Amino acid sequence: MTILVTGSSGHLGANLVRRLLKDNHSVRVLLREESNNSAVDGLEVEKVYGDLRDLSSVVAAVKGCDRIYHTAAKISTIYGDANFQQELYDCNVLGTRNILRAALETGVKRVVVTSSSAALGYKPGEPSNENTPFYPFNPTLPYEFTKVFVEHEALKAFADGLDVVIVQSWAIIGPNDFKPSRMGQILLDFANGKLPAYTTGGRDWVATKDLVNAHILAMEKGRSGQTYTISSEYLTLPEMMVIFEKVTGRKRPMLCLPIGLMASIGKVLDMIISPIAPNAPRYITAGGLKLLATNQTADCSKAKTELGYQPTSIEQAVIEAYQDFVHRGLIKNPKGVISLNPTPSQPTTTLVGSK
Ligand SMILES: NC(=O)c1ccc[n+]([C@@H]2O[C@H](COP(=O)([O-])OP(=O)(O)OC[C@H]3O[C@@H](n4cnc5c(N)ncnc54)[C@H](OP(=O)(O)O)[C@@H]3O)[C@@H](O)[C@H]2O)c1
Structure with missing residues (x-):
């Protein structure tokens, strides 16, 4: 059985491919030739080059596969200009349509599509789950809209007879983060x-x-046409800093700016930078801070009940991310958690010098 993974050069895809290989699956990956594909260097995968926006390359990638994990997406917390928004829409929405059409045409048995908490609604003080309706009239980033439409594409394909399951991810932390992600x-x-x-x-x-x-549980046990929202745990940024201190052996910055003030700084930066460089990626964005300001929490009880999903801890994920960065030489003079295992994809945990 050949499994296609899209987005394998990205954070989730890189980890998913390693797990599938560990489980002895035959894995094909769809890569873009011009991208940094170091996430799959040295892995025993079949590489197919193309772009989600190009239907013929997508059909070639899908042909002969039994299952697909469609994790790929263009992620962004900026508004960008019209060209940028078109690219987001084409990669995420039309790209998903292409994968799902190709899957239907070539007889793929099951597809798991990665969506996002961005496609969920939010009610202050209440955890969001699969039934919390997305409300389109709140300030919404172009990326967030695309993830709502990604789910529509999946449900349209389901209506057309495709066996498809949706997994909604919350903010991801962990190893094999080659781009790297914001966190x-x-x-x-x-x-x-x-x-x-x-x-x-x-x-x-x-x-x-x-x-x-x-994702694997959704592929094995998920009900077709259903959505499962997946998180590990809620943490405030100050709580995350406590974990970072413990794991890295360093002190957190002295300066903690309240989220309201940071959000205002993000808005001002957006106003200054957007007219000059509307598509430039940046650290502080009003959109990114909005996600933190809502204090949105997740209710994963459907995944726990139906899939047997059992979340672990973010502290362990931070340890693994840190160890992987240390192994790749990205942290100078590492002081905290040192892994004795030279394989970044399967770190062992040895706490050195942490309290
Ligand atoms: N990261 C998060 O915190 C988070 C939170 C919620 C949901 N999600 C969802 O989780 C999934 C995985 O996210 P991630 O963090 O792994 O993303 P990521 O690290 O940014 O990787 C994105 C992947 O998608 C690929 N891609 C984008 N546009 C493509 C196109 N037109 N054709 C082919 N490949 C394309 C990228 O390939 P290139 O290397 O060629 O660009 C890359 O492999 C996404 O669906 C995302 O929406 C992520």
């Missing part, structure tokens, strides 16, 4: 003593290991 970059900066400040606010986070497990 991965914050951990790197923290560990290298370069994080100038942090903020308050919080949300649910998901460990890569848990998210990978959930």
